[in-house]
Amino acid sequence: MSDDVILLGHGGGGELTRRLVAEVLAPPLANPVLAQMDDAAEVDLDGARLALTTDSFVVDPLFFPGGSIGTLAVCGTVNDLAMQGAEPKYLTLGMILEEGFPVADLRRIVADLAAAAKRAGVLVAAGDTKVVERGKGGGVYLNTAGIGVRLPGVSTHVRNAQPGDAVILSGTLGDHGIAVISQRQGLSFETTLETDAAPLWELVRPLLERFPKDIHVLRDPTRGGLTAALCDVTTAAGCGIRLHEKDIPIRPAVRGACGLLGLDPLTVANEGKAIVICAEAVAADVLALLRDHPLGRDAVRIGTVTDKHPGLLILETGIGGERILLPPAGEDLPRIC
Amino acid sequence: MIPVREALEQIRAATVGLTERAQFMEVCGTHTAAFFRSGLRGLLPLNVRLLSGPGCPVCVTPVGFVDQAVALAQQKQAIITTFGDMLRVPGSDVSLEQARATGAAVRMVYSPEDALALAEKTPAREVVFLGVGFETTAPGVAWTIKEARRKNVRNFSVLCAHKTMPQAMRALLVAGDVRIHGFICPGHVSVITGAGLFSFIPKEYKIPCVVSGFEAGDLAAAVAMLLRQRNEGRAELEIQYRRCVYMEGSAPALALLDEVFEPADVAWRGLGVIPGSGLALRAEFAAWDAERKFPGLTLPAPREPAGCRCGDVLRGVCLPPDCPLFRRRCSPTTPVGSCMVSSEGACAAWFKYGGTMDGVEDNMRNPSAGG
Amino acid sequence: MCLAIPARIVEVDGAVALVELDGIRRKINVAMVPDAVAGDYVLVHAGFAIEKWTAAQAEETYALLREMQGNPDGVTPAPETRRGA
Numbered sequence: 031m032s033d034d035v036i037l038l039g040h041g042g043g044g045e046l047t048r049r050l051v052a053e054v055l056a057p058p059l060a061n062p063v064l065a066q067m068d069d070a071a072e073v074d075l076d077g078a079r080l081a082l083t084t085d086s087f088v089v090d091p092l093f094f095p096g097g098s099i100g101t102l103a104v105c106g107t108v109n110d111l112a113m114q115g116a117e118p119k120y121l122t123l124g125m126i127l128e129e130g131f132p133v134a135d136l137r138r139i140v141a142d143l144a145a146a147a148k149r150a151g152v153l154v155a156a157g158d159t160k161v162v163e164r165g166k167g168g169g170v171y172l173n174t175a176g177i178g179v180r181l182p183g184v185s186t187h188v189r190n191a192q193p194g195d196a197v198i199l200s201g202t203l204g205d206h207g208i209a210v211i212s213q214r215q216g217l218s219f220e221t222t223l224e225t226d227a228a229p230l231w232e233l234v235r236p237l238l239e240r241f242p243k244d245i246h247v248l249r250d251p252t253r254g255g256l257t258a259a260l261c262d263v264t265t266a267a268g269c270g271i272r273l274h275e276k277d278i279p280i281r282p283a284v285r286g287a288c289g290l291l292g293l294d295p296l297t298v299a300n301e302g303k304a305i306v307i308c309a310e311a312v313a314a315d316v317l318a319l320l321r322d323h324p325l326g327r328d329a330v331r332i333g334t335v336t337d338k339h340p341g342l343l344i345l346e347t348g349i350g351g352e353r354i355l356l357p358p359a360g361e362d363l364p365r366i367c
Numbered sequence: 368m369i370p371v372r373e374a375l376e377q378i379r380a381a382t383v384g385l386t387e388r389a390q391f392m393e394v395c396g397t398h399t400a401a402f403f404r405s406g407l408r409g410l411l412p413l414n415v416r417l418l419s420g421p422g423c424p425v426c427v428t429p430v431g432f433v434d435q436a437v438a439l440a441q442q443k444q445a446i447i448t449t450f451g452d453m454l455r456v457p458g459s460d461v462s463l464e465q466a467r468a469t470g471a472a473v474r475m476v477y478s479p480e481d482a483l484a485l486a487e488k489t490p491a492r493e494v495v496f497l498g499v500g501f502e503t504t505a506p507g508v509a510w511t512i513k514e515a516r517r518k519n520v521r522n523f524s525v526l527c528a529h530k531t532m533p534q535a536m537r538a539l540l541v542a543g544d545v546r547i548h549g550f551i552c553p554g555h556v557s558v559i560t561g562a563g564l565f566s567f568i569p570k571e572y573k574i575p576c577v578v579s580g581f582e583a584g585d586l587a588a589a590v591a592m593l594l595r596q597r598n599e600g601r602a603e604l605e606i607q608y609r610r611c612v613y614m615e616g617s618a619p620a621l622a623l624l625d626e627v628f629e630p631a632d633v634a635w636r637g638l639g640v641i642p643g644s645g646l647a648l649r650a651e652f653a654a655w656d657a658e659r660k661f662p663g664l665t666l667p668a669p670r671e672p673a674g675c676r677c678g679d680v681l682r683g684v685c686l687p688p689d690c691p692l693f694r695r696r697c698s699p700t701t702p703v704g705s706c707m708v709s710s711e712g713a714c715a716a717w718f719k720y721g722g723t724m725d726g727v728e729d730n731m732r733n734p735s736a737g738g
Numbered sequence: 739m740c741l742a743i744p745a746r747i748v749e750v751d752g753a754v755a756l757v758e759l760d761g762i763r764r765k766i767n768v769a770m771v772p773d774a775v776a777g778d779y780v781l782v783h784a785g786f787a788i789e790k791w792t793a794a795q796a797e798e799t800y801a802l803l804r805e806m807q808g809n810p811d812g813v814t815p816a817p818e819t820r821r822g823a
Contacts, residue, residue, distance in 0.1 A: 035468045045700040212762070219764035276808025285807075286760030289743045290782070291477065292451075292710065348808030349371045349583050351406015356719055359699040368798050371805060397740050405806055450784070478785020480767060500784075503740035507786035510769050555740035558781065558789045581742075582802035610795035611781055617789060619770045 043253025044358040070114040081116035084175040095209045096224025100142030105227040105301050107176040108150040112231040113248040115186045116178030120155040128167035150229030184238050186248040191267035193337035196313035198306040201328040204284040207298035223283045228302035233325045247307035254358050255297040260343050261357040273333035273345045297358045374587035381594035388414045392683050395553035396423030396711025403716045405583035418683035419713035421535045424500045425452045426705045426712045427635045431669040432528050433458035438664040440471035445493040447473045448482035455708045459670040479511040486523035495657045498527040503555040505529040506620040509627035512655050524657040532556050533564050534644035540572050545683040549575040549593035554608040561616030562606050569602040580608035637678025677704035680713050687717040742783035744796045749776050
């Protein structure tokens, strides 16, 4: 690493994060399971086909429209499992609390966490609590690890995308990121937008059960948004993806906030959306199945995998031009000029 | 308003049989970003070439300004407040983002008023706002400074690097090292100053100017208007952005600028010191001028990164891919020059939206054929 | 250099106005457009209204924005309903 201290951008999920993992974290720990480098690791134990993942949550502010850090701590982890084609079963919960944090707020967070766990059908099976001195933490940091059981015959790794596949998005982009930013000090604005945080297993399970071989990739566009998620696909699968800007669903309020702050809605985080890449032959059925579920009502096909420009994610713009989408470098900074 | 498609047809018709490639400069960084983001740039015929100008405020801010801001945070324990774009601009030693990682207090704000509000909330700490931007941004900063005086907020100050557009454009024309057949003039600067600010260009230099809006339809129409002027042998100042630009500017905004600021000779990255091209706080506002308030900062010798051609890019002398560092040592993740930092910087725009490694320009026009 | 967007004024209180843009609301400064009243459209840059617009002028910008999104007729691609969860 050329930079010798950690920057906030190293946690942004973009190029800086990738390099931190590749250069500092992965080499000393290298093993075949870690080498999968997916949202969740596939492990087989005594014949059980498991998926294993962990995620930490440091969101600021802790509460935002539609949820809190507790909601995220469940959704983020169970969705990593679901996108691996695994039914989420158990979570562990690690808490780092800051001295002086109000217990009433902690109760709200844990209530959100419990509600989300119930909705996701998972049990919180073990936990740990540590307290740090006042001023050394952001109130509450959470970590959850999750374990799930993979559906047989299913593989949803990003490298599975094939030329000709349809790229389908389960709903509108950017709701979560903008709902959180709306509450941030210095940027605050009023909006009726709420986080889209939701567990996605029940949305994708019917697809996997009906088309186990034809669902090639599942991915949730969290940090770095749609752009980062699909750049992972083009890089891993060595093919290109062509998106149509006019088909990408974005709520007017998200567009408005992005206009105000100079953000790109395609790189804003989501916590309750799935990208489904599937064989063209089943695309219409997949769309119909997604739209049958409340979380997939706004599902729409946004593009196609192609062999024409390997490794490149290209957006056909609203006026018929083209623009290459590259993974965001780090945290996306609101800009004014 | 005409649809983009129609404007593109006009452009195509106007460029049939052009013997020399038409080179237009979009002065404003927001225009640069819009040309790329909308995909309009790639839809223009090959014999229309767009050059990016010195209208990206972050890009033209010299490295010494970042050094000053870092020093204020580190040596005076000031809270630095800034628009997001400045955070990653490399200083001689470190950027504000890197300084923040080692303990400096650096906060991003949406508006200068937010910085003043922070100062009122934290009376024990000095809050310094980084005043960067052109005529569009400076009036809001002027208002905020007046408000600080009215409320007698003594722990608020502005480190001022505001610049004004026309002198920089004149400097480009005087230097004459790039051939420009027309200017797409900044629309929102003109809202404040009035389009008349740019009338010296057609008058003295016989170069067509069109003040443009910021959507793809605006920009396509502006290019068509420049081509029409060129084909008809005219050099005039025209306004495409009629829905908010007039020959005269905004009287309240201009009054604010005049009351708080006075013209100053300031340095532009790539262009050097241009007389009268900056805005400095008038003496009566010295108490809110970070530079006067905190003399004697220890600053590193300003060091522009070796090999970086930001300066040439800002003058339109070269395109970003012509720089030896572009896509090699310099990327949005590890920016070497400021033009790679700002989302409006020409280098960042080329990197993000421009195309693949080789044959950038042709690839950009038709990426799917490039492979 | 100058990102600015049109927004509609909901209410004015001295130099401060609440503006709305596609369902988001924020307080901005309207000192530079002293005669602006509720219902007017303004061009907002860095928290300040820098110019007043007529509804027709604002609509022209909205139409151009829709054109850029590949949606010139203004039909929203996704239903604008709030999720109940």
